[in-house]
Amino acid sequence: xxxxxxxxxxxxxxxxxxxxxxxxxxxxxxxxxxxxxxxxxxxxxxxxxxxxxxxxxxxxxxxxxxxxxxxxxxxxxxxxxxxxxxxxxxxxxxxxxxxxxxxxxxxxxxxxxxxxxxxxxxxxxxxxxxxxxxxxxxxxxxxxxxxxxxxxxxxxxxxxxxxxxxxxxxxxxxxxxxxxxxxxxxxxxxxxxxxxxxxxxxxxxxxxxxxxxxxxxxxxxxxxxxxxxxxxxxxxxxxxxxxxxxxxxxxxxxxxxxxxxxxxxxxxxxxxxxxxxxxxxxxxxxxxxxxxxxxxxxxxxxxxxxxxxxxxxxxxxxxxxxxxxxxxxxxxxxxxxxxxxxxxxxxxxxxxxxxxxxxxxxxxxxxxxxxxxxxxxxxxxxxxxxxxxxxxxxxxxxxxxxxxxxxxxxxxxxxxxxxxxxxxxxxxxxxxxxxxxxxxxxxxxxxxxxxxxxxxxxxxxxxxxxxx
RNA sequence: GUCCCCAUCGUCUAGAGGCCUAGGACACCACCCUUUCAAGGUGGCGACACGGGUUCGAAUCCCGUUGGGGACGCCA
Numbered sequence: 307x308x309x310x311x312x313x314x315x316x317x318x319x320x321x322x323x324x325x326x327x328x329x330x331x332x333x334x335x336x337x338x339x340x341x342x343x344x345x346x347x348x349x350x351x352x353x354x355x356x357x358x359x360x361x362x363x364x365x366x367x368x369x370x371x372x373x374x375x376x377x378x379x380x381x382x383x384x385x386x387x388x389x390x391x392x393x394x395x396x397x398x399x400x401x402x403x404x405x406x407x408x409x410x411x412x413x414x415x416x417x418x419x420x421x422x423x424x425x426x427x428x429x430x431x432x433x434x435x436x437x438x439x440x441x442x443x444x445x446x447x448x449x450x451x452x453x454x455x456x457x458x459x460x461x462x463x464x465x466x467x468x469x470x471x472x473x474x475x476x477x478x479x480x481x482x483x484x485x486x487x488x489x490x491x492x493x494x495x496x497x498x499x500x501x502x503x504x505x506x507x508x509x510x511x512x513x514x515x516x517x518x519x520x521x522x523x524x525x526x527x528x529x530x531x532x533x534x535x536x537x538x539x540x541x542x543x544x545x546x547x548x549x550x551x552x553x554x555x556x557x558x559x560x561x562x563x564x565x566x567x568x569x570x571x572x573x574x575x576x577x578x579x580x581x582x583x584x585x586x587x588x589x590x591x592x593x594x595x596x597x598x599x600x601x602x603x604x605x606x607x608x609x610x611x612x613x614x615x616x617x618x619x620x621x622x623x624x625x626x627x628x629x630x631x632x633x634x635x636x637x638x639x640x641x642x643x644x645x646x647x648x649x650x651x652x653x654x655x656x657x658x659x660x661x662x663x664x665x666x667x668x669x670x671x672x673x674x675x676x677x678x679x680x681x682x683x684x685x686x687x688x689x690x691x692x693x694x695x696x697x698x699x700x701x702x703x704x705x706x707x708x709x710x711x712x713x714x715x716x717x718x719x720x721x722x723x724x725x726x727x728x729x730x731x732x733x734x735x736x737x738x739x740x741x742x743x744x745x746x747x748x749x750x751x752x753x754x755x756x757x758x759x760x761x762x763x764x765x766x767x768x769x770x771x772x773x774x
Numbered sequence: 775g776u777c778c779c780c781a782u783c784g785u786c787u788a789g790a791g792g793c794c795u796a797g798g799a800c801a802c803c804a805c806c807c808u809u810u811c812a813a814g815g816u817g818g819c820g821a822c823a824c825g826g827g828u829u830c831g832a833a834u835c836c837c838g839u840u841g842g843g844g845a846c847g848c849c850a
Contacts, residue, residue, distance in 0.1 A: 316850045415847090479847090483848060488847095512779070512845080616813090733808095747811095
């Protein structure tokens with residue numbers, strides 16, 4: 307049997323972090339089994355669905371690198387099919403018309419609350435009434451018949467066996483009075499029609515699985531495998547929501563998080579493979595299974611994401627990073643970039659990336675490469691250059707640099723060390739002023755690397771500006 | 775309120791009866807390395823929610839308590 311999984315977000319906002327993880331797990335599971343991963347947009351609530359939100363989902367998935375198979379399915383386009391199934395269920399006696407008004411329903415809800423708070427709200431009052439009793443002027447909904455007694459057991463691939471007595475299940479609506487299908491009907495019909503073999507989704511749908519189970523049965527269809535994965539919680543332990551600042555994945559892209567870091571982070575949230583932490587996507591596809599998905603919810607931890615991002619930043623292609631840094635710098639810079647910026651960035655990227663958690667971190671620290679002299683100086687850099695003796699040494703160093711042979715890190719290193727030795731001072735006493743002069747800061751990559759990346763001409767220019 | 779789920783360091787987790795004086799990672803602290811800051815290395819702090827069972831033996835199995843979460847729409 308070929309595995310078919312699906313990710314079915316409702317386009318009411320952006321692709322949030324929880325949805326992204328659900329998508330990732332579905333994608334990983336499908337890829338692991340050589341199956342297909344489908345995308346379905348649950349846009350049956352036309353009032354809340356927007357094209358903008360749909361685009362955000364595509365973009366988010368693309369950014370994450372989760373490619374779906376085939377064209378995305380628009381659930382609203384399947385409405386006629388959903389209606390057809392509802393009518394068939396009606397004809398088969400598995401469903402019935404219900405003429406209750408919203409007021410009656412509200413009353414029943416109130417009643418259920420009073421009398422023990424039962425989960426079963428609708429009392430089934432139209433279940434056995436004939437159409438002849440239908441009140442005039444009321445468009446009925448169609449409700450599905452749930453079993454009245456016994457119990458239902460779902461064999462969930464993550465949660466194990468979960469049993470619920472059927473008296474907690476009420477006859478839910480599958481077709482609204484305006485003739486449109488409800489979510490409950492639409493999911494079941496679409497999943498069946500798409501051939502979904504595994505429904506991997508958030509824990510919050512576990513309760514729905516019981517209702518959907520009986521809908522499958524009523525239709526005479528095979529019930530897919532279910533895997534309800536725990537939700538992601540905020541730092542306070544409650545379901546991640548907007549009030550936690552739960553943001554769309556594009557927000558993390560904006561923050562300078564790498565997609566591979568996000569994938570790794572999301573994967574390890576609720577899934578594990580022994581003590582492995584840094585897991586490549588190829589490795590994840592090879593290892594992923596539902597058995598190793600935990601059953602308890604995990605909290606979102608930005609520190610961990612940042613740490614993973616730092617790791618992937620070090621592994622990233624320097625040229626690619628340089629391009630991103632350059633693009634961001636062009637947007638935010640108030641000065642014109644050096645014509646040599648890109649070349650310097652590519653050469654010095656390893657030194658920069660090693661010190662950063664995010665791409666914006668690099669943009670900040672890269673200003674020494676991005677712009678030509680004259681530099682902006684931090685207070686600490688200015689202080690380091692306040693000493694006349696230090697400036698004098700820089701002047702001497704400049705002369706040495708001017709006469710240096712090949713402009714390499716090794717030669718630079720040797721030259722500066724020799725100089726310090728000849729003056730009987732510590733390397734730091736000359737390296738720090740040198741750093742200040744070259745970078746405008748007291749913090750930077752290794753000073754010989756900086757010298758090397760900057761080149762002789764620019765280095766001398768910067769030294770001249772502080773010594774004259 | 776009713777139903778369902780969950781419960782190991784602050785956080786993510788390893789652990790599927792003896793390998794556990796509970797391991798790893800993030801964060802934090804210290805030290806080393808060192809031209810700054812990082813990175814890296816070493817070490818430290820730090821958890822089996824509680825109570826009963828079952829068993830020669832329980833973090834692991836069972837029951838209960840407590841705590842947390844989710845679901846109870848003509849939303850998805």
